[in-house]
Amino acid sequence: MKRVYLDYAASSPVDPRVVEEMQPYFGKTFGNPSSVHSFGLESKEALEQARSRVAQLIRAESAEEIIFTSGGTESNNLAVLGVAYRNRNRGNHIITSTAEHISIMNLAKHLQKLGFQVTYVPVDRYGVVDVGKLGEAITDKTILISLAYANGEIGTIQPVREIGKIARDRGVYFHADAVAANGKIPIDVVEDQVDLLSLSSNDLYGPKGVGALYVRKGVRIEPIIFGGGQERGLRSGTENIPNIVGMGKAAEIAGQEMGSEGKRLSGLRDRLIKSILEQVKESYLNGHPTRRLPNNVHLRFSYIEGEAMLLSLDMEGIAASTGSACTSKTLEPSHVLKAIGLAHEEAHGSLLLTLGRWTVEEDVDYAVQVIPGVVERLRRMSPLTPKDFWSD
């Protein structure tokens, strides 16, 4: 059976060039970078090369500002908890939005339990953060603004530079969760005036189980994992060299290919969106029409349920999602879709298709060929479809 993977946001294959780069570090160059012998030194060099490559991708001033973690979720945890615990003496107020990744939403809830105040700034119908309200929310107790660089679910890119300026002017740390954005769109942490930035390797077609947190020089955070004091004391635990090397290589490739790949993907994306919206009556695009990740297609169909759509598409060989895989365990519609003002039943009829490095034109053609039929079949079975729907 034909298998078309359109769920890159949930998980990506590792680029074969990355897998190849990793191989020597499993069995040949396997030393502990903290060891003071030649095996250790070789690993230490590999570690620092990877750190430089990741720093370069986001234009960090110094490689030392990169802290390797076990992935995007841990990076978000280290940023938010790390700032909160370390700067509690300066204030207990944190600002985020109503449309963040579940790790940020759950971290905010956790901090509220510990006595922190959290303001959830609203987003507009495209998912763009209300920058005016954000500015108004800052008080002299505010220590952190944490927002996604781009929304991983509906693909909307935030006005990061504008937010960075406000945060810097008001003396508040700004953490950007760039897990969905990294490798997809150019990021410049200096120009953006970002203080902390979360990165994930797998979103760069690097291995899973590794990520990074950019921590601007001078930004004070506390570790969340204690031990041997690796990663400048901010992330203890023996460094996962093969995966770190893989992330470094993935960052290098992403930096080189982002321009052409972004054009290619946004072309495919726009063709997919346009074809479906044209062919399927009462279908809509979620997220911003132009300020949008090049690989994100988030659609909405009246009268049907996303879960049923996924199962039907899976039977046709198409792997898709209704939103974040991280929240797929609950049948509740995504909080992001609620945040952009969708009613419960509108949110339920959503379908997320995310493209990636190995998505080709034929995949898009196949999706365009299959999806309208699946939607029609489900609508014919749905009690929600109005009787006169088919008569127009």
Place this chain on the structure above:
Amino acid sequence: MKRVYLDYAASSPVDPRVVEEMQPYFGKTFGNPSSVHSFGLESKEALEQARSRVAQLIRAESAEEIIFTSGGTESNNLAVLGVAYRNRNRGNHIITSTAEHISIMNLAKHLQKLGFQVTYVPVDRYGVVDVGKLGEAITDKTILISLAYANGEIGTIQPVREIGKIARDRGVYFHADAVAANGKIPIDVVEDQVDLLSLSSNDLYGPKGVGALYVRKGVRIEPIIFGGGQERGLRSGTENIPNIVGMGKAAEIAGQEMGSEGKRLSGLRDRLIKSILEQVKESYLNGHPTRRLPNNVHLRFSYIEGEAMLLSLDMEGIAASTGSACTSKTLEPSHVLKAIGLAHEEAHGSLLLTLGRWTVEEDVDYAVQVIPGVVERLRRMSPLTPKDFWSD
């Protein structure tokens, strides 16, 4: 140049059988196990097979009791912080020993800052925990005993079963850090009456960046990383399937080969210890002579410094250590060696040689051939060597 690696405790190569098992999960079977399509289901199956394999290695009753983490240090953090935060209402007293891994030592310090009371039970001159004092230390505020299953530095195996019985009888959770022990000696969490047990994959010749925490059914802990609620809510973040699969395979191999490999390694270990002690005057064994990990050789030489020994050995192609690689950044002698009663200068003259799956007789022969000469050369240069030392 000949290169002999005798620092397996710091880092191990990944078994080629494990590397092979991991390969399909980088590019072919790469789905997110939370995804509800065929790509996701394949990964979910791989995840659960690995969980069963790890459970089997430590004879856990149910695979569900295994929580995958990013490594041994994170497992220790999740155990200690997780129990402390979740059971604070029952008490704020924790017991550990004076000779634990640096992650446990630093976690204990961190908890003290947060208002917890910590009792550090002493160890004897072999590093064995004083079980009598341990029992006496338990109060009605005690919520956790955290001890290494075997000491990763001096190799001493603790009377775990005895401690497990005391803990269970007194209604206190017992966490055993089995990072150094796992795969080296048989572990049975049910017979041992352990409530939480830390495991690391690399110590099983599996990949780095993955570990596990056994959490006995009914034991209540809080997560330390928040997000999508993976791993029964105890460890958020997309599962690192290739590495988890690798850890599963490594656990399976360790279970099959531990018996014969343990015999082989302890033979090499004893030959190495005996030869050096015979050849080098004023050389001593640290740690227990018999209740000892099969791969651990921890020696002590009067009048010289460990760091100088490491550099000299490195020049001869031998990779060794003075103690835990995790603490090698400081020049302070190890707290473990202080805990067993060594004076500052005795501790400084220590050398840790750890053997592993690819250590062969010739490696031991080479070490036996090289080490006495290195020790003699350094002693001739050392101002600490008494003038009459050479005259006997």
